[in-house]
Amino acid sequence: MGKGKLVIHQETLDQEKIDKLVKICPFNAIEDKGNGILDINSGCKMCKICVRKGPAGSITYVEEETIAIDKSKWRGVAVFIEHDGKKIHPVSFELIGKAKELAAVTKHPVIAILMTDNKKLFEEEILSYGVDDLYIYESPDLGHFNVEKYTACMENFIKKVQPSSILYGGTATGRSFAPRVAAKFRTGLTADCTILGMKENTDLIQNRPAFGGNVMASIVCPNNRPQMATVRYKIFKMPEKDTPHGKVHDMVIDFDLKSNMKLLEVKNKPDVIDISEAETIVAIGRPFKTEEDVKLAKELAHLLDAQLAVTRPLVESSGADAKTQIGLSGRTITPKLLINLGISGAVQFTAGMTGAEVVFSVNSDKNAPIFDVSHYGIVGDVFEILPKLIENIKTMKGVK
């Protein structure tokens, strides 16, 4: 176990090598300081391409010894139970299902942790998914999510129970809460994992799209516990219910639930268009620039009783509604039919659509990655195909 550093061997360098090294770094982290001096700055991501591909021996990677933690003292795969005071968010159950698979590898217990002002509302339902232990912090102060109070509870839980891993839903709440816990314990938190696995040595394998989404990164947290991850809703399957057998632990709140923030008002958002529940979706990408273009796609969506969805570039550049965005930074969808129009298929997007049953994609670029994740790929100009397709469907449905 060790962490290393890059060592620059200045004596081996000449201007040609310096230029080569500056150029080879994909992160602009190698700097020519002049007078034959080379430096590495904070842009470095330790990809070590300079060690492997640079002039031999100019930059080397030196392992440094670190003190290994005792991982056997950290047991259990824990899931943060998220609720709105009335209902548990289904992502929590999806995570319990995944936690069971992960815990089976290391024979660890599956743990649920709940903060609430009324445990009776949730206790039975959590146990029905077959967790081994349920830890509850109950107080009138914990009715609504408050990041400071919840972090205080989680701190108490981690110190007392020492779970090996903690999973959070990648919801607005989870994504605000989990980082605070990570910073408190100076431990790793991987956002928006799409695949989780467990090593026999209890290291959690956390895969997520990286660098804007055309690459998958496999991330581990080899020498810190607890190891933590957030996972978006609908990435994992909803598990079947199980025989309740879990032990309930009512935790004593003997610590301060103070807060420097006060909730003044909560309003439900007006009827949100929820593409994550839609059965049929027509998704459009960058080529849909004008209102006329979008109108065509809407017509197709209307004919198919489909929701219209978009890619991130349309949200960022054309101001499309972010709630209709498919992808890692948008919604995860699980429709029966998905029609992608003019979408190239960055992982950022495809991560949100892998649950679609049948995928048709139209794109003019034969090599577009969207075709790798589509059942039916159509290479052609979307604006030539679309009007004809609309006519065809109208004929089939007998619509004028």
Next chain:
Amino acid sequence: MNIVTCIKQVPASSDVEIDPVTGNLIRDGNNTKMNPYDLYAIETALRIKALAGEEETTVSTISMGPNQAVAVLEESLWMGCDNGTLLSDRKFAGADVVATSYALSQGIVSLGKFDLIICGKQTTDGDTAQVGPEIAEHLGIPHVAYVDKIIEVKESSIIVSTSMDKTVEVWEVNFPCLITVDKGIFTPRLPSFKRSREIKKEQIVIKSFADMDDTNEANYGLKGSPTQVERMFPPTKNNEKVLWEGNDLADKIADKMQELKLI
């Protein structure tokens, strides 16, 4: 009032690919821009400055990255911020979220007293949305994420509205605190050419490891990073695919959809 906004230089395009032969990242590192969400953070800071009093309020920007990242600090000054600080040191290299947020929190402390820290909700290259909340925890101050409205700036607190998944919440948070802002909170102003000519060199400072309060190297860079990227790999592909080219494509789609009983 002292406001600090955290900003980052990101690649202009997110088109990074893996060389299928060598497994190396292929990335165009030369085209960069300011993380788009940070423009909203800066605009929010400048609007609050206008509310709280131009004379009594300072807006500082801070960033960590290579020396080229000075460009985004300059841009922030052209937009109207008062000063910029770049954290650049080899000891900060290889930092994950914990180490990045820690270095930034130390950099913020080195600027002196602060009341409000504003971050964009996420970056377009890291995409984690974690750095803001982690900075708040390192500093022991409250935070509100996904702020979409500034409702009132009071003497010792701020009232904001935040957009959660299914609700809109209004929070009053005491200073000092941190907020992360979403797109659309305000329309970011353009950098001013006039201001760009008035900027003085001293308005941008480069700080290194030696300028930090905490000089324990184990808390920074790769050493202070609990996570490790084990490997990078191209996404999995769907092998059972049909690719149609040529003529009558619309007919083929419609026929297949009918065959699958999707129409």
